[in-house]
Every structure is written in structure tokens, then in C-alpha cells.
Amino acid sequence: MSDAKNANGAQAIRAAGLVKRYQNGQITALDGLDLEVRAGEFVAVCGPSGCGKSTLLNLIAGIDRPDAGELAVFGKRAATLTEVETDALRSGVIGLVFQLHNLLPQLTAAENVQVAMMPGERTAAQRAARAEELLTRVGLAHRMNALPPTLSGGERQRVAVARALANSPKLLLADEPTGALDSKTGGQLFELLGEIQRELGMTLLVVTHDEHIAARAGRVVRILDGKVC
Amino acid sequence: MACARLWSAQRALYRLGLGAEGVELSVGVWGIRRGWGLSYTAGMETRPLTFFGMTLRNLYRQRLRTSLTILGVSVGVVAMVAFTAVVRGMWAATQGSITAGGTDLLVFQKGVAGDIFSSLDEKKTEASLRAVPGVADVGAALTHVMPVGGKPFFITFGVRPDDYSSKSTTLIAGRTIKADDEVALGKLAASALDKKVGDTLSIWGREYKVVGIFETEVVFYNGALVMNLTALQKLTKRPGLVTTFQVKVAPGEKPVEVSWRIEKANPDVVAIASASQYNKVDNGLDMIAKLQVAVSVLSTIVGGLIVLNTMWMSVHERTKEIGVLRAVGWSRRRVIGMILLESLGVGVMACVIGTPLGFGLANATTLWSTTNRFIQPVFDAAPVLVSMVVGVALSILGGFAPAWRASRISPVEALRYE
Numbered sequence: 001m002s003d004a005k006n007a008n009g010a011q012a013i014r015a016a017g018l019v020k021r022y023q024n025g026q027i028t029a030l031d032g033l034d035l036e037v038r039a040g041e042f043v044a045v046c047g048p049s050g051c052g053k054s055t056l057l058n059l060i061a062g063i064d065r066p067d068a069g070e071l072a073v074f075g076k077r078a079a080t081l082t083e084v085e086t087d088a089l090r091s092g093v094i095g096l097v098f099q100l101h102n103l104l105p106q107l108t109a110a111e112n113v114q115v116a117m118m119p120g121e122r123t124a125a126q127r128a129a130r131a132e133e134l135l136t137r138v139g140l141a142h143r144m145n146a147l148p149p150t151l152s153g154g155e156r157q158r159v160a161v162a163r164a165l166a167n168s169p170k171l172l173l174a175d176e177p178t179g180a181l182d183s184k185t186g187g188q189l190f191e192l193l194g195e196i197q198r199e200l201g202m203t204l205l206v207v208t209h210d211e212h213i214a215a216r217a218g219r220v221v222r223i224l225d226g227k228v229c
Numbered sequence: 230m231a232c233a234r235l236w237s238a239q240r241a242l243y244r245l246g247l248g249a250e251g252v253e254l255s256v257g258v259w260g261i262r263r264g265w266g267l268s269y270t271a272g273m274e275t276r277p278l279t280f281f282g283m284t285l286r287n288l289y290r291q292r293l294r295t296s297l298t299i300l301g302v303s304v305g306v307v308a309m310v311a312f313t314a315v316v317r318g319m320w321a322a323t324q325g326s327i328t329a330g331g332t333d334l335l336v337f338q339k340g341v342a343g344d345i346f347s348s349l350d351e352k353k354t355e356a357s358l359r360a361v362p363g364v365a366d367v368g369a370a371l372t373h374v375m376p377v378g379g380k381p382f383f384i385t386f387g388v389r390p391d392d393y394s395s396k397s398t399t400l401i402a403g404r405t406i407k408a409d410d411e412v413a414l415g416k417l418a419a420s421a422l423d424k425k426v427g428d429t430l431s432i433w434g435r436e437y438k439v440v441g442i443f444e445t446e447v448v449f450y451n452g453a454l455v456m457n458l459t460a461l462q463k464l465t466k467r468p469g470l471v472t473t474f475q476v477k478v479a480p481g482e483k484p485v486e487v488s489w490r491i492e493k494a495n496p497d498v499v500a501i502a503s504a505s506q507y508n509k510v511d512n513g514l515d516m517i518a519k520l521q522v523a524v525s526v527l528s529t530i531v532g533g534l535i536v537l538n539t540m541w542m543s544v545h546e547r548t549k550e551i552g553v554l555r556a557v558g559w560s561r562r563r564v565i566g567m568i569l570l571e572s573l574g575v576g577v578m579a580c581v582i583g584t585p586l587g588f589g590l591a592n593a594t595t596l597w598s599t600t601n602r603f604i605q606p607v608f609d610a611a612p613v614l615v616s617m618v619v620g621v622a623l624s625i626l627g628g629f630a631p632a633w634r635a636s637r638i639s640p641v642e643a644l645r646y647e
Contacts, residue, residue, distance in 0.1 A: 063556050063640040084560060091558020098644065102553045106290045107283070110275035115283070116557040124277035132275055144275050163557065 012203040013037040018069035029055040031226035044217035053207040062086040091119040095164030099176035101156035103148040110144040116166040134162035154185035302579035305528030310587025314606035324504040325447035330397035333484040334476040337510040363482040368392035368475040378422040384453040387461025403441035409460035413441035415451040448605035536627025552643020561636035572628025580620035
């Protein structure tokens, strides 16, 4: 799976000497990690459990802050961003897919997608139309008004992908998106992510511990003990 | 569902390009369940979800808890609305008693614990009042509360039939009193005693003939018995004494200015021109007004604590969801807005339910003959306004801490939360 035509040379993510520690410094999740991702790239981040993959994703997404090092997303340095700017980055530039779908159970599939667009400029009707469009794209045109508990695991993750795409992000981050799915469904979802990445030309960073799935990405980055190896 | 697709103001806003989040409208009754709002959705498979619709959905999701919370807060609203209506009724009746029959001022003895304890020399005080510039006419009344016809507290007025204030009474049956063994009854009093013109009434072993039934706008008078002043003075062993004088000021004179002259000319009396001055002779009304404030404050605090408890639990249960919302770009302010709107929804619904129930409770006092002769609740905008203000206040009071807590939830921690 090539993403060479999408990669335009501009830097999407630049991490240098990234450090993140937990529990008063007793646990080091990232220990001087360096990483560069070009815009339009499809990168899989692999590594064993606890190596710092999800921590890296959280830092890039701006839902956590590094203890040391430099991190920039599309030229915006994480250290200089205010909380409002970080929120804006997450609602406009970055799309997030979690290991567990994390859909709101009281809302339908379409409404879950709409929720991600609420901070933006779209009207409610525009949000609904966009949700329809995205759910159709991920193959859930027939399940738009279904509540999450009535959806299968694969369908829920597709809704989560649609939600992540809602604001046309330039960077899609997926944290073990296939982790809770069987291999067939997981493979299909990964295929879908790849297709969307190619179609939209966005940057896709997927965290996975599955080497077979990672092999489908344009580039594989391996992390061990908080560093790229 | 086609029935949910309502044409709305929002459609017009979209046309004007004003359909941004801040100006979206969304209401509904059955729509609450499905999050339907007043949104235009023609040609769409899905329903637009508004911020307000999402809030309603969150409330509906825990409907038993939401209902019980609304019920709990409603109890406070009921008490507050009923109390406000009753207190306003008492103020209106007091004001009415001052101005009844074209009266401008009421004069009482100074320094008494309550108006009923006022005792003035009939002839001496009347002479001094008539001498005050600006006083056009004076009427006298002796007030006594005593058991009549099995009713323990019956307001009885002794009046002089020739006074201007007696002549302005509207009779609905019979005639005015003339002799000492005659009484007239207010409409409510006649009903409570089950008496009509021609019947006799026994008071402290003496027989009185009911010669008239009258009606006024003042509830105290409608529930009262009226007899000759001299007859009541004899009956109560208070010869030559009255409780109050009604004063009519001359045309062009200001009642307040005349009241100052009266008090200056006669330091032993107080002259009252309005209900707000009634505390010069009786603190009862003031005390009730203070009690009303206390009930309102207490209702707000209790209601606020109920909302606080509910919203705190709600936020705790939704930690992960709130973390997800933060992770997908919702700002802290938006999260606070969502929780506050939910608590506001509880407060407003409690007001919507509590206000008519409060009016109903206040109205119930008029159905009971023991109370309807003293209380005539006023059903105007004030109790509604009070309940709305308190509803909003307790919502903010109870919702702010949970909303603040929700906004402080770390997305990373929340996503790990189970």
C-alpha cells in the first residue's frame, strides 16, 4: 500500500526528544522519542504493550502534555498552544479513533458523528447531512439511526471512524482501532482506513501491535522502551 | 417519523445564514425521547442533533432519576408559589382595608403590639382628627375577634351607621344596620355561619337579627360581622373606645402629608396611608413577608442541593463520555454549558410543574371556611416570577459544581475510566 503520491513533503508531525513520565516519574512511557511524519503519509506505529505507543498518540492529539522534548503538529508547537487552541486542533485538524469505539450509547450512529461537529461552524442540518455522507462512505447507510448497543463491533468502529472524519481532519490518529475486533473485521477496518487516507490525502497514524496489519501501512515505526528503534 | 419533522424558526435562521450553534433552537415533547428538535430535516435520513436536543436526551436517559429530582425541586416551588400568592393576598387585603369605602388613612393608637390592641378615645380623638387641616371626614370602628356561631375567630366590627365609611358598603341582601340588636354579615361570613337576612344570631347569650349581607373587595370584611359601634362597645365592655378611625382627606390634599399633620397634632396616634406603612402598628405582615423570604431561600438551597446531588452523580457516571467529548474537541466551556443546561432543564421543569400546583395549594385555602375569611391569595405574575428566578438560581447553584468538575475531567484519565 503506497502513500507516496499523498506524501507532499510538508511535515505533519515532528517529535524530538519527547519524554513522558507517569506516577511522579517512576514510570517512563516515552524516553526521548524522535519521530517525523510527512503530510499525507500512512504510518503504523508498532511495539509491545507498554512501550509508549498510546502515550505518543495522546501527546500528538493534545489530550496529554509531554514532560520534555519538542512536539509540533502541522507546524504548531504543542508547548506553545493554549488549551483553547488545543481544543480547536482536535476539533478541526485531528481526528481520533480509539481502541474501544467510545460512542455515546444514548445517541444514534448519525448523532454520534454529529457530536464531533458541534464545536464547528456547521448548522445542525449541515451536520446531519455530513454525518449521512460519512456513514454512507463507511458502509453504514442502512444503520444511521441505530443505537450503538444494537451495532456489531465492526459497525461501531466504522461509526467511530466516521466521527473522526467528521471535521475533515488533516491528521487521523487511530489507537489500536482493530484491537477489539476479530482478525477479519479488523482487516476490513484497516483496509477502510487506508482507502480513506488515499482518497482524502490525509495523514494517518495508526497504533497497532499487529505486525500483519501494520505491514499494510506505507511506513512502519517501531517503538521499544519509549524510543523509536 | 414525519411527525417530528417540524418547520421551525431554525429553518429561517439557516436561510439567513444564522444557523450557527449559538442561535439554534430545539424544543419538543415527544421529540425529547429521540432528540428531535425544531429542525428542518426534509429529505434527510437522519435527525439533526442540536446542543439543546442532546441535553434533553441526557435528561431523558435517566428518566426516573430526572423525574424524582424534578419532583423534589417542585415541592419547594409549590411551597414558594403558594406562600407568595398568600402573602401577596394579605398585602392586597391590607391595602384594601385602608382604602375601602373611599378612605385615605387609618389611624391607630401608637405603640401597640398589633392593630387589634389599639384603643382610642372615641370623642377626644375624633375631635382632634377633625381639627387637622386637610381632614374631610372621619369614621370610627371598634374591632374585636371573638367566637361566633361555633367559629373560634370571628372578626366583628362595631361601626356608626351614619359614618361615610358605612354608607359606601355594597349590600347584596337586606339593609344596613340601625338598631343595637341588628347585625350585617359579609358574604363569606354569612356562608360560614349559614345565615341569611331575617335569621337570628346568638353572640355571648344575646340575640341579634341579621338585617343585611354585604360584599366588599376586602376579604377581611367579607368574612366579618358588623354591628352598631355602641352595641359592640357594650358587648366588649369598652365604652367610649374605638380601635381605629378612617380618615378621608379633602380633595387636592395628599394623604401622606395629612398623615404627618395628624401624627404631629396627636403624638399618641399613628396614621397609615398604605400597606407598606402598616408595620407602624402591626408587625405581623412584615413577619409573614420575612417568612416568605425564608421559605424562598430554604427552597432554593434544598432544591439546589437536590440538583447538585443529581448532576454530580450524572457527571460521575458519564466520566468516560465527557472525556470522549473533550477528546473530539469539545471545549471545557461547552462541557460546562451542557451540564448547566441539564440542571437548568430540571429547574425549569420543576417550575413548570410546581407553579400550577402552588397556585392550586394557595387556592385550596379559599375552599376552607376557617381560612377563606382571612386569606384571599393573589394569582398574578409575582409568584410565577419568583418561582422562575428561584428555579434558575437553584439550577445554577446546584449545577455549577458538577459542571465545573466535568470540565476538569482529563480526556486521558477519562478514556481509561471504566
